[in-house]
Amino acid sequence: xxxxxxxxxxxxxxxxxxxxxxxxxxxxxxxxxxxxxxxxxxxxxxxxxxxxxxxxxxxxxxxxxxxxxxxxxxxxxxxxxxxxxxxxxxxxxxxxxxxxxxxxxxxxxxxxxxxxxxxxxxxxxxxxxxxxxxxxxxxxxxxxxxxxxxxxxxxxxxxxxxxxxxxxxxxxxxxxxxxxxxxxxxxxxxxxxxxxxxxxxxxxxxxxxxxxxxxxxxxxxxxxxxxxxxxxxxxxxxxxxxxxxxxxxxxxxxxxxxxxxxxxxxxxxxxxxxxxxxxxxxxxxxxxxxxxxxxxxxxxxxxxxxxxxxxxxxxxxxxxxxxxxxxxxxxxxxxxxxxxxxxxxxxxxxxxxxxxxxxxxxxxxxxxxxxxxxxxxxxxxxxxxxxxxxx
Amino acid sequence: xxxxxxxxxxxxxxxxxxxxxxxxxxxxxxxxxxxxxxxxxxxxxxxxxxxxxxxxxxxxxxxxxxxxxxxxxxxxxxxxxxxxxxxxxxxxxxxxxxxxxxxxxxxxxxxxxxxxxxxxxxxxxxxxxxxxxxxxxxxxxxxxxxxxxxxxxxxxxxxxxxxxxxxxxxxxxxxxxxxxxxxxxxxxxxxxxxxxxxxxxxxxxxxxxxxxxxxxxxxxxxxxxxxxxxxxxxxxxxxxxxxxxxxxxxxxxxxxxxx
Ligand SMILES: Cc1ncc(COP(=O)(O)O)c(C=O)c1O
Numbered sequence: 001x002x003x004x005x006x007x008x009x010x011x012x013x014x015x016x017x018x019x020x021x022x023x024x025x026x027x028x029x030x031x032x033x034x035x036x037x038x039x040x041x042x043x044x045x046x047x048x049x050x051x052x053x054x055x056x057x058x059x060x061x062x063x064x065x066x067x068x069x070x071x072x073x074x075x076x077x078x079x080x081x082x083x084x085x086x087x088x089x090x091x092x093x094x095x096x097x098x099x100x101x102x103x104x105x106x107x108x109x110x111x112x113x114x115x116x117x118x119x120x121x122x123x124x125x126x127x128x129x130x131x132x133x134x135x136x137x138x139x140x141x142x143x144x145x146x147x148x149x150x151x152x153x154x155x156x157x158x159x160x161x162x163x164x165x166x167x168x169x170x171x172x173x174x175x176x177x178x179x180x181x182x183x184x185x186x187x188x189x190x191x192x193x194x195x196x197x198x199x200x201x202x203x204x205x206x207x208x209x210x211x212x213x214x215x216x217x218x219x220x221x222x223x224x225x226x227x228x229x230x231x232x233x234x235x236x237x238x239x240x241x242x243x244x245x246x247x248x249x250x251x252x253x254x255x256x257x258x259x260x261x262x263x264x265x266x267x268x269x270x271x272x273x274x275x276x277x278x279x280x281x282x283x284x285x286x287x288x289x290x291x292x293x294x295x296x297x298x299x300x301x302x303x304x305x306x307x308x309x310x311x312x313x314x315x316x317x318x319x320x321x322x323x324x325x326x327x328x329x330x331x332x333x334x335x336x337x338x339x340x341x342x343x344x345x346x347x348x349x350x351x352x353x354x355x356x357x358x359x360x361x362x363x364x365x366x367x368x369x370x371x372x373x374x375x376x377x378x379x380x381x382x383x384x385x386x387x388x389x390x391x
Numbered sequence: 392x393x394x395x396x397x398x399x400x401x402x403x404x405x406x407x408x409x410x411x412x413x414x415x416x417x418x419x420x421x422x423x424x425x426x427x428x429x430x431x432x433x434x435x436x437x438x439x440x441x442x443x444x445x446x447x448x449x450x451x452x453x454x455x456x457x458x459x460x461x462x463x464x465x466x467x468x469x470x471x472x473x474x475x476x477x478x479x480x481x482x483x484x485x486x487x488x489x490x491x492x493x494x495x496x497x498x499x500x501x502x503x504x505x506x507x508x509x510x511x512x513x514x515x516x517x518x519x520x521x522x523x524x525x526x527x528x529x530x531x532x533x534x535x536x537x538x539x540x541x542x543x544x545x546x547x548x549x550x551x552x553x554x555x556x557x558x559x560x561x562x563x564x565x566x567x568x569x570x571x572x573x574x575x576x577x578x579x580x581x582x583x584x585x586x587x588x589x590x591x592x593x594x595x596x597x598x599x600x601x602x603x604x605x606x607x608x609x610x611x612x613x614x615x616x617x618x619x620x621x622x623x624x625x626x627x628x629x630x631x632x633x634x635x636x637x638x639x640x641x642x643x644x645x646x647x648x649x650x
Contacts, residue, residue, distance in 0.1 A: 017490055019447045019516040020541040175446045182545050182568045280491040293465045294495030295443040
């Protein structure tokens, strides 16, 4: 059974390793979120926004030409068709409602690819709340379109200039901001990372993905369970959402795809499940890339959303316990998969998502298998990178 | 830990705790800094283990930590340095760092080594009270180390009572909702908070830290607690000082005490 304990542990991973300054805030969320999610009024509001604002349910699309290439049956869960262009908004809708319930007046967020920043800026505009987004200076450079979108939506984008100037450092800055503004501010974390209850809360908001896959697949094939689900993993929120309702259905193989950058052993990688060891990052006990002395190693991936040295505690547990299989995809393999998907199905995926598609070349499956790939986001934000590498 | 207890039973007011980042400005400065601080009459010395991702620290301490890591500082190098200087200095030494550093060293090995090199207490801001209580309390006792926990303006009374029970040595009173290194004047709201804590008649002495940067803020803080802790301001003094570290340090401490 995959489940989370009262203290927020999946097996040995999780918990809330936070400084005292954050204790009251995190405790308040812990006491509120389950009750809120089970509350009818919340559910009605959440579902309505997901339908009328986000555009859910997102389609489950049978990708015939891709299926033909791989000689199997491939369905794409079209999270790229969500408002703002990625799954991230499922979570920000849930968390903005939480912030309102807690009476918070200011929102902060971290972002890597900028998708979570855009999704946060969007719900803040919708609810009329001021929004500050922390983004690594390197990511601001490589995800310019999303920086412009956030600004147009009224958010302030603050560069994180410490460390590798990517997602990890943006997260540190957001945490520091929260410590400085404990009373009026809610921190919308963008993935299934951070102290308990964030990983569980974000997973629950994203679980709408697999909830829909179940009935959509049933309608399409007569069976609600696929044989495999493939999703890319940065912190792991789109994967958590796609896996959620299948976690305890053992016959469904769960494939978690990490970015290996220039190669797992190149020293320029973000393949946390192999390069990581158990430790604490951003308030959670999980697998992370670190030196023997416990210093966090700066990761590398061409994809800003996967360029993170940790992995959500749920995924650390799924992978270590053997429930999920980890696959590693290099920059070049991801780029090739993105070019191929674009020409073959007319869909330009986000660079993050492209890693999930590249995994088709790495795993074993049968001709009769039904495979669902979570198409977590669209690639508009990555056009510069795609064009540059097209050669 | 007895050094820490004695310090607080011998002196009841105006205790000065100075924080520095080990390995900054240079790798081998640890001994000089500790010796100079001790000779200047600092009551407690807090040694920071530099960390790549110090989430409770502001830019000054972050940057000193980055420099220290570049200089080659590590937990084991630091332990070796401390073991040497402990032979000369009787001032209580407290180690400050992040829980992951203790975890990677091996929790038991880490605590045993702390005792061996003469550490008196530990501040690990991201080690939660409940995890300490359930998993590490016995080990801290076994190795005679004082766990020092933080309280903030938002900490509930019930929780402060619990922290007072579980901590040893002193309670770290974080002066405002902030990371380290914000130095502003002490506000009336802060004074109200210090007074509220004072009236609780806690078992342990209280040291006020975060944002204490000069003689003025130090003496204000000392009116409401047993003493105060200075970190970022000292790091800045080291940065701006000349090559004579000993002189810089003595001048700094003198300026804080104003004597
Ligand atoms: C489209 C897309 N997919 C995946 C990710 C990775 O995040 P997660 O692992 O939380 O889904 C991101 C992050 O920015 C993203 O934008």
